[in-house]
Amino acid sequence: MTKINFNVTESLSNQITDRFYESEMQLSNQEFQDSVTEAIYEASDEGILLVDENGSITSHNQRFATMWNIPRELLRGVMPGTAIGVNDSLVFSSLLGRVRESQLFLKKIRTLYDNPFLNDFFEIELLDGRTFECRSSMLKNKEDNYLGRVWFFRDISRQKNTENDLIALTRQDPLTGVANRRYFFERSNQEFARTQRHSNTLSILEFDIDYFKEINDQYGHAVGDEVIMVLCACVQNLLREADFFARIGGEEFAILLPDTNLEEATNLAERLRKSIEEFKFIKNHDEIRHTISIGVVELKPKDTCISDCLLRADNAMYRAKQNGRNRVEIGD
Numbered sequence: 001m002t003k004i005n006f007n008v009t010e011s012l013s014n015q016i017t018d019r020f021y022e023s024e025m026q027l028s029n030q031e032f033q034d035s036v037t038e039a040i041y042e043a044s045d046e047g048i049l050l051v052d053e054n055g056s057i058t059s060h061n062q063r064f065a066t067m068w069n070i071p072r073e074l075l076r077g078v079m080p081g082t083a084i085g086v087n088d089s090l091v092f093s094s095l096l097g098r099v100r101e102s103q104l105f106l107k108k109i110r111t112l113y114d115n116p117f118l119n120d121f122f123e124i125e126l127l128d129g130r131t132f133e134c135r136s137s138m139l140k141n142k143e144d145n146y147l148g149r150v151w152f153f154r155d156i157s158r159q160k161n162t163e164n165d166l167i168a169l170t171r172q173d174p175l176t177g178v179a180n181r182r183y184f185f186e187r188s189n190q191e192f193a194r195t196q197r198h199s200n201t202l203s204i205l206e207f208d209i210d211y212f213k214e215i216n217d218q219y220g221h222a223v224g225d226e227v228i229m230v231l232c233a234c235v236q237n238l239l240r241e242a243d244f245f246a247r248i249g250g251e252e253f254a255i256l257l258p259d260t261n262l263e264e265a266t267n268l269a270e271r272l273r274k275s276i277e278e279f280k281f282i283k284n285h286d287e288i289r290h291t292i293s294i295g296v297v298e299l300k301p302k303d304t305c306i307s308d309c310l311l312r313a314d315n316a317m318y319r320a321k322q323n324g325r326n327r328v329e330i331g332d
Contacts, residue, residue: 047153050139051088053116053146059084067132067155068095100125112136116146123156130157173247175225176232184246184254185306191244191256192306195299202258203265206313207272207294209251210325215290223283227290230281238271254313262298262330269294269328277326293320297331 041048047064051057060083065075070083071094078085092109096102105124112118119137126132133154139147171183179187188204195202209215209231216224228251235253239245244256257265273294281288295316303309316331323329 045154047151049088049091049151049153050148051151052148055088055113057083057086057088057091058148064153067153068098070094098126098128100127108134112149116149123160130155131160132156176229176247178232178236179244179246181246181248184244184248184256187244187246188256188306188310191258192299192303192309195258200259201261202256202299202309203260203262204257204297204299204309204313205255205265205269205272205294206248206310206317207253207269207292208249208317208321210291210293210321212251212290215288219283219286219288223288226283227281227288230279231276231290231292234275234279235272238268238275254310260298262296265298266296266328266330269296273326273328291326293317293325294328295320295331296328 041061042063044061044063047067048059048061049057049064050059057077064070065083070091074083074086074091074094075081076086077083083091092106096106099105101124108120108122112120117138119135121133121135124132124134133156135152137150139150141147171179171186173180191202194200209227212224212227215227228247232245232247232253235245235255239255242258244258246254246256248254257268260268273292276290276292279289281290295313295318297309297313297316299309312331316329320327320329
């Protein structure tokens with residue numbers, strides 16, 4: 001009986017199989033690559049839009065149409081359910097109607113089309129509260145000839161909300177929700193620079209709750225916290241949107257008053273003092289009355305930084321306390 005060398009036979013079989021699959025791959029490689037590209041394109045979490053050098057849409061994925069809620073009338077291109085073949089100006093006009101700062105977005109678009117070889121990366125806020133990250137890059141061939149532009153849109157709303165929450169934690173007083181000391185000084189420096197730049201007026205109120213330790217000692221710190229929260233609500237009701245209110249200490253507060261002169265600031269301080277004095281805070285059938293001592297100053301030309309102004313406000317506040325409390329004192 002003839003002995004068959006199975007090792008040789010198996011090796012030959014493997015070679016034949018490899019050649020067969022190699023031939024098949026050569027025939028279907030392009031189709032396979034196109035299929036993979038299409039799958040990745042549609043599976044992307046980014047909305048993708050491709051535009052040729054003439055401003056005609058050549059491709060987009062379903063994610064782009066969904067996240068922007070493209071109107072049906074614009075999805076009647078050469079391929080049903082798509083905007084392929086539609087001029088991109090029509091699509092971008094629809095997008096602009098959903099953007100909060102539409103003119104800024106329009107300016108970005110025009111800049112990129114006026115400068116074909118320019119790439120850009122920016123964020124846009126939508127009227128519905130979402131935030132999109134936008135990237136735009138040129139398309140070119142091997143000879144660096146401009147072929148068109150690709151746009152990528154990613155919904156980063158959750159990320160932005162998390163960032164905003166973290167920022168709020170570093171800027172807000174946890175008890176009252178008003179600005180904390182750190183944020184107050186940040187905004188004070190900004191307002192000082194703005195006032196100096198535009199030669200505007202700026203005033204500051206600084207005030208303290210009179211005999212607050214006695215409230216804590218008699219009623220407990222929980223009631224003391226309630227007094228502070230009620231006071232903050234009362235103060236905020238008397239302020240303008242442009243005014244900036246902050247808790248800068250345990251029972252100490254400050255208010256930035258942009259575009260406000262000393263007389264206007266003093267009038268506000270007196271209204272605040274009177275409002276707090278007349279307010280009745282009832283807790284467990286006890287009426288807890290409290291007052292505040294306020295220092296008022298206006299930014300002066302000689303002030304080299306906001307700290308100069310704040311020091312004068314602080315001194316005026318302590319002078320109000322020394323002079324009997326529940327009063328307003330104007331700083332030097």
